Amino acid sequence: MTFLTHLECSVCGDRHSPHEPQTVCRSCGKSLLARYDLAAAKSSFTKDSLKGKPYSMWKYSPLLPIERQENIVSLGEQITPLITLPKFGENLGLPKLIMKDEGQLPTGSFKARGLVMAISKAKELGIKSVCIPSAGNAAGALAAYAARAGIEAHIFLPEDTPEINIKESLVCGAQVELVKGNISDAAKRMNERRKTETTWFDVSTLKEPYRLEGKKTMGYELGEQFNWELPDVIVYPTGGGTGLIGMWKAFDEMEKLGWIGSKRPKMVSVQSTGCAPIVRAYGEQKKNSAFWENATTIASGLRVPKAFADYLILEAVYNSGGWAIGVSDEEIVNTVYEIAQTEGLFISPEGAAAFAALRYLLPDGKITEEDTVVVFNTATGIKYPEVVKR
Numbered sequence: 001m002t003f004l005t006h007l008e009c010s011v012c013g014d015r016h017s018p019h020e021p022q023t024v025c026r027s028c029g030k031s032l033l034a035r036y037d038l039a040a041a042k043s044s045f046t047k048d049s050l051k052g053k054p055y056s057m058w059k060y061s062p063l064l065p066i067e068r069q070e071n072i073v074s075l076g077e078q079i080t081p082l083i084t085l086p087k088f089g090e091n092l093g094l095p096k097l098i099m100k101d102e103g104q105l106p107t108g109s110f111k112a113r114g115l116v117m118a119i120s121k122a123k124e125l126g127i128k129s130v131c132i133p134s135a136g137n138a139a140g141a142l143a144a145y146a147a148r149a150g151i152e153a154h155i156f157l158p159e160d161t162p163e164i165n166i167k168e169s170l171v172c173g174a175q176v177e178l179v180k181g182n183i184s185d186a187a188k189r190m191n192e193r194r195k196t197e198t199t200w201f202d203v204s205t206l207k208e209p210y211r212l213e214g215k216k217t218m219g220y221e222l223g224e225q226f227n228w229e230l231p232d233v234i235v236y237p238t239g240g241g242t243g244l245i246g247m248w249k250a251f252d253e254m255e256k257l258g259w260i261g262s263k264r265p266k267m268v269s270v271q272s273t274g275c276a277p278i279v280r281a282y283g284e285q286k287k288n289s290a291f292w293e294n295a296t297t298i299a300s301g302l303r304v305p306k307a308f309a310d311y312l313i314l315e316a317v318y319n320s321g322g323w324a325i326g327v328s329d330e331e332i333v334n335t336v337y338e339i340a341q342t343e344g345l346f347i348s349p350e351g352a353a354a355f356a357a358l359r360y361l362l363p364d365g366k367i368t369e370e371d372t373v374v375v376f377n378t379a380t381g382i383k384y385p386e387v388v389k390r
């Protein structure tokens with residue numbers, strides 16, 4: 001069912017077995033990447049073989065890490081739709097603007113993609129309890145999939161996390177601890193607890209190899225939805241960077257399978273100016289980011305002061321010829337209203353950040369009206385009632 005062969009360190013290349021629980025590289029402590037026998041996959045897993053398969057991310061299973069189908073802990077992950085924004089796009093000067101709407105996934109955000117994979121693999125490996133620090137949506141998704149799998153979930157959230165993320169975790173039976181500060185403080189608290197809670201398996205962003213595999217399906221879906229001609233530009237609101245890194249990995253795999261050529265979209269990483277470590281590192285053309293002090297933004301999913309795999313985010317942005325752009329919370333909120341009123345789409349503040357960034361890309365010709373631009377709306381706006389007024 002899968003062509004998975006091993007896990008490979010993203011920095012030193014050290015190989016790890018996929019048949020036992022793995023976190024980060026045992027030699028250098030960096031993120032592990034799942035590797036597949038792509039040469040073998042190429043002969044049986046073809047573009048044509050995708051036709052007529054169920055309309056779900058699991059149609060890409062040969063290049064996903066789950067060995068046995070019965071371990072898939074699904075809540076109905078559909079292929080997410082591409083939606084045009086004719087009025088908003090025309091006003092902006094981007095007639096070929098398209099939104100990929102991740103708000104339609106289980107638990108209302110694209111965190112479902114990563115966590116369905118991490119939890120399915122955890123089940124396959126016999127893991128009984130997991131833990132996570134989260135800025136919000138990852139908590140809700142983890143709680144849901146863990147409940148479904150019968151795995152215990154221990155969740156650490158900033159105390160000012162949107163109320164819905166706390167409640168959606170609790171309603172699914174997760175153990176929730178609220179921590180003063182941001183996701184980095186939540187992670188510190190979690191690691192303190194893990195000194196005595198030695199059975200908890202950590203599913204933090206990119207400290208576990210399989211959330212990335214779930215998120216990479218966005219790349220496969222885009223390829224198939226665009227009939228294997230990738231868009232010119234992808235705009236992605238970035239926290240831990242799993243989706244951006246995952247799509248970049250998917251494109252590489254797709255080329256090795258002979259599904260696409262060497263052309264790549266320009267990858268645009270968007271953050272809030274209240275927490276913009278990737279944007280700052282990009283501005284200084286650095287390979288790594290520095291911790292962002294006093295991170296604040298209403299786009300809670302973007303409040304990640306230091307992404308563990310920042311070097312992989314920056315690498316993808318640089319190698320694609322893309323950019324990293326910061327937008328203010330005010331621009332974010334205005335864009336939520338604007339897109340709701342012109343298109344009837346109530347998007348998340350993170351998605352709105354990505355749309356707001358278009359205004360910085362257009363004036364100096366970084367993108368033009370000729371370009372097909374895909375912007376990710378990473379969650380439904382309905383999860384963020386506090387962002388808008390009555």
Ligand SMILES: *Cc1c(COP(=O)(O)O)cnc(C)c1O
Binds near residue numbers: 243379
């Ligand atoms: C987590 C999150 C992000 C950031 O995603 P990464 O892949 O971790 O960068 C963006 N938007 C929303 C709504 C999120 O929950």
Ligand SMILES: [Zn+2]
Binds near residue numbers: 014027030
């Ligand atoms: Zn290593």
